[in-house]
Amino acid sequence: MSTGPALVSILRQGDTLVASIHTALDDSEMIRFQNDLVHQIGEHRARGVIIDVAALDVLDSFGSRTLRTIADMARLRGATTVIVGIQPDVAYAMVQLGMGRVGAHTALDLEEGLAYLSSMRNGRHKAAP
Amino acid sequence: MNDQQTEEQQDTVVPIDGHQLLPQLVAHLREHRARLRDEWASRIRDAHLLEAMTPQEMAAETTSVYDNYVEVLETGSVEALQHYARDLSERIIPRGVETHEVVGIVLLLRDVLARSLFEKYQRDFPLLNQVLDAYEPAANRIANTVAVSFVEERERVITQQQDAIRELSTPVLPVRERLLILPIIGVLDSERARQLTEQLLRGIRTHRAKVVVIDITGAPDVDETVANHLVQTVDASRLMGASVIITGLSPTIAQTLVTIGVDLSKMNTIGDLQGGLEEAERLLGYRVTRMEADDAS
Numbered sequence: 001m002s003t004g005p006a007l008v009s010i011l012r013q014g015d016t017l018v019a020s021i022h023t024a025l026d027d028s029e030m031i032r033f034q035n036d037l038v039h040q041i042g043e044h045r046a047r048g049v050i051i052d053v054a055a056l057d058v059l060d061s062f063g064s065r066t067l068r069t070i071a072d073m074a075r076l077r078g079a080t081t082v083i084v085g086i087q088p089d090v091a092y093a094m095v096q097l098g099m100g101r102v103g104a105h106t107a108l109d110l111e112e113g114l115a116y117l118s119s120m121r122n123g124r125h126k127a128a129p
Numbered sequence: 130m131n132d133q134q135t136e137e138q139q140d141t142v143v144p145i146d147g148h149q150l151l152p153q154l155v156a157h158l159r160e161h162r163a164r165l166r167d168e169w170a171s172r173i174r175d176a177h178l179l180e181a182m183t184p185q186e187m188a189a190e191t192t193s194v195y196d197n198y199v200e201v202l203e204t205g206s207v208e209a210l211q212h213y214a215r216d217l218s219e220r221i222i223p224r225g226v227e228t229h230e231v232v233g234i235v236l237l238l239r240d241v242l243a244r245s246l247f248e249k250y251q252r253d254f255p256l257l258n259q260v261l262d263a264y265e266p267a268a269n270r271i272a273n274t275v276a277v278s279f280v281e282e283r284e285r286v287i288t289q290q291q292d293a294i295r296e297l298s299t300p301v302l303p304v305r306e307r308l309l310i311l312p313i314i315g316v317l318d319s320e321r322a323r324q325l326t327e328q329l330l331r332g333i334r335t336h337r338a339k340v341v342v343i344d345i346t347g348a349p350d351v352d353e354t355v356a357n358h359l360v361q362t363v364d365a366s367r368l369m370g371a372s373v374i375i376t377g378l379s380p381t382i383a384q385t386l387v388t389i390g391v392d393l394s395k396m397n398t399i400g401d402l403q404g405g406l407e408e409a410e411r412l413l414g415y416r417v418t419r420m421e422a423d424d425a426s
Contacts, residue, residue, distance in 0.1 A: 086369055086370075095326075102368065109337075112339075
């Protein structure tokens with residue numbers, strides 16, 4: 001497992017964790033990110049997780065599978081995951097490769113993601129698919 | 130061979146090799162131009178070819194085709210003919226002239242000219258053979274050139290029209306804040322589906338759309354491929370955070386989709402565009418009410 005400086009920043013904003021991926025992650029970095037994030041959900045007692053992938057111009061199958069795993073694990077730990085900032089080209093490539101369903105709610109950008117989480121807390125939405 | 134020639138053929142110089150045959154042949158075709166052209170035209174009429182054209186046009190076109198033909202025989206260069214054939218095709222294609230007609234008339238001319246050669250050289254079989262050896266490759270080359278030019282012209286027109294349709298095809302229209310409409314008109318092939326999806330995804334980002342209504346009233350056929358394209362578009366839009374409503378599925382299309390077993394259960398479909406817009410407005414939290422008329426007339 002790689003140990004360098006973190007390539008993902010995980011910030012706490014109230015009871016929401018915002019994780020921004022700054023650069024393409026290789027598989028081991030992705031695993032490290034997954035462990036860090038799920039660990040922090042418990043630590044901060046977070047109810048919502050936003051993963052911002054706006055900086056990525058590529059998302060491979062392992063990456064999208066990990067995102068799905070994170071969403072599933074977060075749900076088990078009591079947090080809702082929203083993936084935000086998927087670029088048009090990335091979205092199209094993911095669909096072409098049959099990875100069109102990431103198992104988490106998706107939103108256009110960070111702002112939309114936060115809006116979704118707060119509307120969820122107010123009970124205006126049902127849980128994410 | 131000379132002594133076998135009859136009086137009326139005395140004007141012909143007996144050739145030593147193929148080089149001199151062609152000029153001789155060309156001279157013969159020029160000399161009998163009017164008669165051969167008329168014969169050709171009457172055979173075109175008998176075969177019911179080019180009936181889209183008036184007799185005057187026929188006369189003009191047959192004359193220039195004839196002259197071009199003889200010129201190619203003389204010079205061996207098909208460039209001028211190619212140019213003429215393309216120009217001719219451009220004029221007659223919009224009038225519904227078919228490929229078989231164009232090829233047919235050229236083959237008829239070849240036959241008419243060949244017959245006149247048979248007639249001229251009938252008494253001298255070896256010479257006839259030589260003449261035909263010179264004539265046939267040139268004639269076939271001409272037939273080829275004309276046919277290919279015609280088909281190329283037709284393909285050019287088709288490509289042009291396809292491009293035009295493609296350019297017209299996919300507007301992404303913002304109707305309200307955060308609501309886009311994408312009307313799909315015409316056949317949805319893979320290339321177009323890709324283009325359309327990319328445009329839609331860009332539109333979603335530019336307009337920060339949350340809901341997209343895709344209206345397929347104008348798509349003539351929806352088969353499995355098209356349905357799969359739609360599913361992909363819907364999935365890609367959701368990855369961008371926008372939900373998609375599909376409208377305009379006609380009863381026929383609905384039946385087709387059910388029969389071929391395309392799974393559209395994950396898609397939000399609504400009968401018509403009006404219903405789709407109403408649903409979109411509901412999703413976005415709009416409520417549209419009519420203003421009470423102050424003075425009822």
